[in-house]
Amino acid sequence: MLAAVVLLVAAEGPVMTVTAPDSEYDIGYAELVAGDARGAIEAIENCDKLPESDPARQINHAVALARVGDYEEARDRFAAAARNADRLELQTSTGDWVDSKVLARRGLAMLDSGDFRGYEALAVR
Template sequence: MPIAMILASALVVQAPATNENVVEVAYPEMRAGRSAAAIDKIQHADARNADHPARLINLGIAYAREGNTDRARAMFEAAASTDRYRLETASGSWVDSRTLAREALAMLDRGAFDSPRFASR
């Protein structure tokens, strides 16, 4: 699998499935490329999970796709500095949340979220 495909799929994360509270990350909206709907859904979810890295990363991706790079950067930086979690990615891999946040920051710096190819995935 090409590296661009791995990164694109790796950055759409799901909260790990457990018996604990489920963290709303707007996974269906993110997969469908519906960034505005994802932002709305995440922002109106349970505030107790506001600093969960899966939520922050997906919110950052949605902001980046909408062209709001300042807010996207703030979300990725927050995710990179919060508690570590192992997150399940869209491709089924389990990855450290800080690693995903750093990859998202690097993609933002490269302008990778501006790519129509990425946004269409």
């Protein structure tokens, strides 16, 4: 099972950041942390180490898309992670372990409440 780390970062509100434990997987983590959502999207879309169906990748992609204002595509990615047959336990920056489906549903809720408006970046490694 692939473990990933989810960091909750404050930048005018809550932000999710997911990272795979193996740094060879570039799913936009560094770019999202740096606030470069477009760079994160490029890194995620060019990642050939993890399948597009990987929940951590889907969550990071959704976050990056939301940060550039592509809310419908972000919703599609969060929804895909929420219904994904693969479930990952993701660790938050506070050390809590959270199911990937729960994080995906939180992302959907953030979209519904407008919490992504004003964000510039979100990242996953």
